[in-house]
Structures are given as structure tokens and as C-alpha cells.
Amino acid sequence: MFQRVFSPETTVRNIELPTELALRMGCNLDQMKVLPDVAVQALDIAKDPNCSVTRFSTVVEQDVKLTTDILRMANTVVFSGGQRITSLHQAIIRLGFRHCKNLILSSCIGSLMRRMTIQETHIREKLYKHGFLTALISANLNNLYGIRFMGEEFTSGLIHDLGRALVAMYMPAEFKQVDQLNFVEDDFLLDREKEVWGTTHCEVGAWFVQHNMLPDQLTDVVRHHHHPERTGENRILTTLVAASDEIANYVHQLGAPRDLPIEKLSMLVKLEEVGIDRAIEKFADQATQIVSIALADLCSLNQRR
Secondary structure, three states: OOOOOOOOOOEEOOEEOOHHHHHHHHOOOOOOOOOOHHHHHHHHHOOOOOOOHHHHHHHHOOOHHHHHHHHHHHOOHHHHOOOOOOOHHHHHHHHOHHHHHHHHHHHHHHHHHHHOOOOOHHHHHHHHHHHHHHHHHHHHHHHHHOOOOOOHHHHHHHHOOHHHHHHHHHOHHHHHHHOOOOOOOOOOHHHHHHHHHOOOHHHHHHHHHHHOOOOHHHHHHHHHOOOHHHOOOOHHHHHHHHHHHHHHHHHHHHOOOOOOOHHHOHHHHHHHHOOOOOHHHHHHHHHHHHHHHHHHHHHHHHHOO
């Protein structure tokens, strides 16, 4: 059986955390592992180019919760196109292995976020909803711009702020000193985090992602979503999630999909810089519809939890 062995090093590759925080997190990583055994097995067999739909679905169906989560995400408007999928076998055929692998990751990450033991549950719920809203907006933008990511944008959007939840879990007092959960962010946010926490939520999240041996593209997004220009080969994905995060922040502040301040969405400018043609104009034309669909899907996902 595949096992993941964790140790509380303060440094994972080139990501370094304060010793006390790394030790607190490291000592609990066995209980905080992202992927259950069924997910590990499914992701492993999906690497086989000759893997059959039946073989893949048979493995995934051993975990009822995982199967249910994949189906409910596959039935969101952004993935289903309005045509309901009633079986995992159908989902795999319609979406393909690559997409389903990313939905497995998303399901496992969502489950992790729901079971995190944060002292104040409203903090967990706000961060959980923000992650899913960012993921859904990322998927909608991926479709709008025709970038052709296959679920990577959804998974990355979901996990991008995991570091905030981890800090809230292991350093609750310090978390509240810096993060008011009002989703108003400025250029000095990471500086304030570093001053109080000795690190940033980006570094904490990236450290955790690497410790769980998740795909490197997730590490890039989690670590650089505030500064996507620092990313290498995953710069388009990171910038897409950064733009979705920025949009989600304004939706939280305004409480409605209308009247988004398009002129303040700096990450849309960065999308144009990485080659997404007319990113600002295209989003402006579809902004209300995109956000409305994402909010409706978020509501649907929450009702089925």
C-alpha cells in the first residue's frame, strides 16, 4: 500500500517556514494528508495511457464520498454545459481522464478544508467559500478565454489560499492580528503577514502542497498568486487564478455580481501581458453572467455538502 511519510522540516525545497510553525504543522501532517488511499491509487493507474474507463471508475467508486464529490462538481454549470451527468462512468467519458484527475484532487482538497479544526468555524467557512468561488470563476475564465486547461484551473483556484486556513488553524491569535477576512487586499498584505507571522500565507500553503507531494503547478499558484510574474512555466495558470481571486474578493465585498470595478482588476491587465488577447474587454462583456453562474454553482455545491 502506498504511504506518505512526513517529517517536520522547516524547509521544503526552497520554501522555509518559522521553526515553531513548521513543527506544529509537521507533527499533524499524518492527520492532514490530502489524498486518501483510493485517490492515490486512481491517480496512479490513470497514468497508464491504456487505462480503461471501467478500471478507473471501479477504483474511484470504492470511495463513495469521492465519487459523490466528483459528480457534484461535474454537474456544475461550468463543467456540465447544462446536461446532467448521472454516473461516474459518464463523467469520465465526457470530461476525460485529465479533467477527472483534477476533480479528484479538488474533491480531496475540499474535504481537507471542511475537516480543518479551526477554532472559529466562520473563518473556515469563509475561506472554504472563497476557495470554491475562486475555483469556479477560474473555470469560467478558462472557458471565456479558450485557454484549454483541463481542470487545473479549478483545483488551483480552490487551493490558492490554503495557507490562510493553515495559519488560522495553527496560529489563531496571530492570524486575527493580520487577516480580518474582509477580502480587502493591498500591496502591503504580505509584508504585514511576514512581520507578524514570520512568513506569508503563500509560503505556508506552498510548503504544505510540497509536503503532500501534489503537482508542482499547484505549488507555483499557491506561492505566487499575489505576484504571478514571479512564476515560470505556470505563469498563465497562476495569473488566471490571481485574476479570479481578485474578482472573488470584490464579489465578497460587494455581495453581488453587478457593478464590479473592472478598472481596478489589475490581474486582468497581467493576463493580457501573458498573451490572453482582450482579456479585460471580454471579461467586461460577460462579467455579470460569469459571476452569477459561479455564485449559483457555489450555492449548489454548498447545498449538497
